Amino acid sequence: MSVEKKKSQQQSWEPKIVAFLCNWCSYAGADLAGISRIQYPPNVRVIRVPCSGRINPVFILKALQSGTDAVLVSGCHPGDCHYVSGNYYARRKFEIFDHLLDFVGLEKGRVFFSWVSAAEGENFGHLIKHVVDEVKKLGPAHKLVKTIEGPVANCQQTMVEG
């Protein structure tokens, strides 16, 4: 690939980010950002979950393997959980998982955890901007991304494109 082509590809590349947002706080925060017409980059694909405690780390790995460039998980601030303590349990899981991903050599900036309340529409916008900026610095994800080559991939492609 020529240098120019690579460059132009990189310039046209936009990260795809999967955001798992809890129903009661972060999803409502994102909603508020929308209602308030707060501008933020359109790179996130939101998946609503009942609680940050619902996040199984395998969701994160699956998203990364499927080629997302980063994953964001956000829930209610500690103390605000709709289910009282879901996010406290989740916090332990996230912290340990974060350390583990770093340990196996996944670059920092592919997985984000955050707390955003239903009143923090503006913060949600800031958060997304921050995440997108960080991921743009890193470029497209390669680690853990599963690429299928050959006949299977072609067949899948045909199925997708009809």
Place this chain on the structure above:
Amino acid sequence: MWSKEITQKIRATAESLLLEGKVDLIIGYEAGSTPLRTAPSFVRSAEQASLLVWNPFCENNLSVYLEGRKEKVGLMAKGCDARAAVVALQEKRIDRDRLLIIGLPCSGVVDRQKLAASVNIDAVKAFSVDKDSLVLQTEEEVRLPLEDVLHASCKTCSRRNAPVSDIFIGEKSSEPQVKDEFAEVKSFEGLGTQERWRYFRELAQKCIRCYACRNACPLCYCQECIVDQTQPQWFGKTAAEEDTLIYHIIRAYHCAGRCIDCGACSRACPMGIDLRLLNKKLQKDVQELYHYIPGLNPDEAPAFGTFKLDDPQDCITEK
């Protein structure tokens, strides 16, 4: 200590427990298919008690076999077997009153891979333990200091005696002073991101996904393991590096705050993969962040079954 007397005592204890009806089943070790192997033994009658053996090749973690038992079980337990049983108690997987822990004085089990470096294992006809040495009968007699052939987990173990036991056979082993059980993890943490990544990629390339590590682990008790699930299928069953790597991340992570570092997974691996590095990393983090060591106290809540209001949250992005 490994001695014939302990074996005799184990047999006698098993016999009387079964005769008195205090247990329905004794889970222990019996001679395996070759001289340097033992097999798990399920003794249900007093006559069978003479099958039981006790030697440095009693390497399986017997707590694996506690899962789903309805009868009252007597468990022959090294420090790690007992701790795995305590984890099962902490997780309410077994009833305390249906478990009798028979503590045994362990002095560390032998790593057959290490033995293979200095002796042809297939030529060994018999072995014995003489104080601190392992004496192997091949064409000639080979004497090796036990210390040199212990499994890596046993080298950093400072809990050789069961922390909880109903009966203890023999005298408790002296607990060795371990300088820093996390030395290896720390030096690995010191490597660059790329180097670490390369290491795990190579590990994943070696793995044949036989799941022996999972099957040997006393903590892997799910009726349907995530790797066997097909709906949804969380990651592929192929030997592709990305799938295998995810398997290893998840296997280790599912044991976080639960792994007692018995080393059964590493010993079971036919490809010689060192699964301890990931396990130890998680142990270290759980210990540092939550001051928790699994398998010591049946009444303590597991690390991920509880929380503190001020738990550290360095992973959180503040905006």
